[in-house]
Amino acid sequence: MPTALITGASGGIGKAFAEKLAARQTSLVLVARSEDKLTQLAxxxxxxxxxxxxxxxxxLTETDAATTVFNHTQAKDLTIDLLINNAGFGDYGEFIERDGEKQIKMLQLNVIALVDLTHKYLPLMRERRSGNIINISSIAGFQPIPYFCVYAASKAFVLNFSEALWAENKPYGVGILVVCPGPTDTNFFVGADVPEILVNKGNKMTTPEEVVNDALSALDKGKSTVVSGGIVNEAIANVSRFLPRETTVSLLEKLFQA
Structure with missing residues (x-):
């Protein structure tokens, strides 16, 4: 029976991954801050x-958090066949007005913990010549987004990092997939302090279950990247290819200004 490790597993997309993989008879390692929610789900x-x-x-915003997770699975003699780096958060507002410590924690979670966990589990997968890693990015990663500048930059890193790893590891039988959802019906907007007026004027939100279905389908096909949420999200992800960068950022500044 394969085993999947999922970060940010207590709710949203992470929980949906856990439920879907459990139905496929996959053993699970669930990682999150909330012990009560994890225990209930488990x-x-x-x-x-x-x-x-x-x-x-x-x-996972704590220093050496990835080492703690890795050592736990090693001590339990658990072979991780699928690593899902899902944990992450955003923060809305002008950069200079937002809490600086929160920006650093965002990078620690969205980027550093993801890289660290990948660097720990990927060599074991390459040795076995089997395994998969799913990294959760966002359509925000395809272009700079004013008022979400650190979040969008962190997701751009995840996108580029993951696609490069896909090419590096394809010869070793290890799959790397980066998933780029659009607005999804989770607690993200509350945690990011997004004004309700912006949430309400957005497109219809994708469900976490739809994101997971798109991700697992793309993984089965050996893809490097999947944009979840339909044709509108595909268009948003690709618009920066056809417009000057200054034009794109200027348009997004007006769109995301509360």
Whole structure:
């Protein structure tokens, strides 16, 4: 039975991944900060699907958090066949007006923890010549976004990092997929302090389950990248290819200004 490790597993897209993979009879290692939510989810999935579920209560913004997670799975002699780097958050507003420590924590979670976990588990997959890694980026990663400048930059890193790894590791039988959802029905907008007026004027949100279905379908096909959420999100992801960069950023500044 394969084993998947999912970060940010207590809700949203991470929880949807856990539920979908459990139904496929995949053993799980669930990582998040919330012990109560992880315990409840683990109990539910064990009872419903008769699978093994391990939980690791860990704040991935902490220094050496990835090492703690990796050492835990090593101590339990768990082989991670699928790593899903899902944990992340955003923050809305003008950069100079936002809390500086929160920006650093965002980079620690969205970029550093993702790179660190990938660097720890990828060599083991290459040795076995099997395994997959899914990294969650965003359509925000395809262009700079004023008022989301650190978040969009972090997702651009995840996008480029993941696509490069896909090419590096294809000869070794290891799949790397970067998933780029658009607006998704999770707690992201609350945590990012996005004004309600901006949330309400956006397009219809994708469900976490739709994102997971798109991701697993793309993974099965060996793709490097998938934009989830339909043709509108595909268009948003590609618009910067056809417009001057200054024009794109100027348009986005007006769009994202509350």
């Amino acid at each position: 109990t539910q999935l064990r009872e419903q699907h008769k699978i093994q579920v391990e939980i690791i209560v860990q704040d």
